[in-house]
Amino acid sequence: MLVLDGKIASAAIKEKLQQEVALIVEKKQRIPHLAAILIGNNGASETYVASKVKNCEEVGIESSLIRFESDVDQTTLLNKIEELNTDANIDGILVQLPLPGHINEQKVIEAIHPTKDVDGFHPISAGKLVQGMQTFIPATPYGIMLMLEHYNIQPKGKHAVVIGRSNIVGRPMSILLSSNTKYGNATVTICHSHTPNLAEICLQADILVAALGKPGFVKANMVKDGAIVIDVGITRVEDNTAKKGFRIKGDVAYDEVAPKAAAITPVPGGVGLMTIAGLLKNTLQAYQQHQ
């Protein structure tokens, strides 16, 4: 069994990005710049955004972290996004999700100018992805594709099963795996909460992507021998024996599934790190399109 190591794969991608940014610096050109908006003080969101900022720094991308209190009104937020849309120094805008209940998430997503939509959540970006056009691919599915590429795992002709149909992971993942590209051309089945024979379908997967957000959901009896298992889950589960009082659990029961799998992503240390690599690549792509 091969562990698909997000640390190794993302380091390789970041190394390349760092070299590209170094060239920009050498030519004394404007530096790529990501603006990240964080609302409130949700622990997990804080961690992820901090990690994004730190990773930008590592490759030489500038970043601005813009914070609002959890009771910020929607107009203030939308005004800030508009200001960033028109700021020629900003290449990418990211509003960390989830948002407080009083804010209309769809409105916020649609407020980000598609040329700066490094999350790839805007309907224009999503539509382009569906039609196989050049666009910003949402960072998590993008990161998973980069992981497959790093380990040269070609989905062509394989049966890929995706559990979850979110706009952020499951849906775009299914599009990418079925696309006519080097790391696409799989036959894809999407499962979700209304799939009656989910375990049976999962058992037929050559590539199984678990993106439903239920810790330990995928058990050994749902996985075919020799399958490639991609775990997108990142749920914080209380654990008093852990340093921070919680552990991060994936959607796959790793200990029982790993021995059956040909390859598997660990949590943490798998897809999460690739998500950040995907975001950094999108930010540099946005920069290049703005030049």
Ligand SMILES: Nc1nc(=O)c2c([nH]1)NC[C@@H]1CN(c3ccc(C(=O)N[C@@H](CCC(=O)O)C(=O)O)cc3)C=[N+]21
């Ligand atoms: N607008 C927006 N864009 C996002 O891309 C976005 C978002 N909102 N909201 C939340 C999800 C989640 N997400 C992760 C990023 C990094 C790790 C990551 O680095 N994980 C590490 C560390 C995990 C930890 O220590 O908590 C790992 O898996 O090894 C995980 C998850 C981005 N998201």
